[in-house]
Amino acid sequence: MTQAPSKSNSQNLSQQHNARGTVAPNLRYPSNKKTIYDRNLNRSKNAELSRAAFAYLFVEMISYAQKRVKGIADLEARLNTQGYPLGLKLLDLLLSRTPTSSAQPPTTRPTKILPLLQFITTTLWRHLFNRPADALERSAENASEYMISDNEPLVNQYISVPKEMSQLNPMALVAGIVEGVCDGAGFTTRGVSAHWANGTSVPEASGTTGPGMWPGKTIILIRFAPEVLEREEILSRGSGT
């Protein structure tokens, strides 16, 4: 036992000499000798996580975020921050997993708002919740605002929000993921937030599905930065449409 680490240390030292100028960290291989680089990216493509395990973890995430917050907005911001890095990573992972006819992985990026939002509502939603989002709308009053609605968010399924915190929507975590995807793809946002559909903070989107039918209906509001819309306009002018 005592010899094995010293051996790996000497290996690291020789690596350090080879890689000029870079500091080789003490690399420790997992017991099955497989690093993350040896695993196929599609390995967990169809794997599903137990709902109970998710609910338990999510409760812990919320109570962790709740510990040092001043108000509900602060708590939602913390949940948002927890989701953000997930979005950045899922963007690359899901795009590299998109099936194509050829054997090679696809190498396209979303360059316009609509393909990006479609990626979010179909590919991302399917990956997270196993079904596409229920609606995607553009705000009538403000062209820079888009809304993704989910009638029955899985995230909120086992959560009953207390009366005094009725403004809180735990979908803030998913809003953070969406923000990460948008930001990562180069579509800067002025904030992505989650709202109850029957709340007062968001104007009623369409009114076709009332809150009575879907009491948990949640709207994720994406507000893109003005420069994104500017670029969008230039791009559509350039392509002649």
Add this chain to the structure above:
Amino acid sequence: MSFYLAIIGTKDNPLFEHEFGTSKQGGDGVARFREEQRHMNQFIVHSSLDIVEEVQWGTGSMYLKHIDRYTNHYISAFLTAGNIKFLLLSCPDTHSTSSSSARGASSASSARSSAYTSTAFNPTSPAIEEATKNFFLEVYDAWVKTIMNPFYQVNMPVRSPVFKGRVAGAAKKYL
């Protein structure tokens, strides 16, 4: 041929660097950059970042092909979905061929041969483009695995020797 690969983060910060030579046509896979050329490489790659930003919205493809040239340094680029830039600088060896041939032949013929090697390299030829694309794809695969690490945050430098090994393997295979 000598190559220099740089991975640049979203804030134009370098995340990873690697130098290597060609393994095709009996190459030994060692970069033949002169010492003063090393930091020039960084300048050249950095200056081509502007061109990446110019072309990145014109195409939805990640592989941006050959985008820039500075004397006989050719830059190819690959842009990941998360806006991380892979820049590959390729440079035909002029000084090494001229110094080796100068021993036997006259200086005039060595000048001609060195001129030949620098003009023969055409970064837009289908074979070179395809090889570069395959190289980038293999690096991208390793890159996605890197960012899947839950402890990796955006714009963190990559120091993993395994990642370096993967890049070196892809370089040996395709370039």
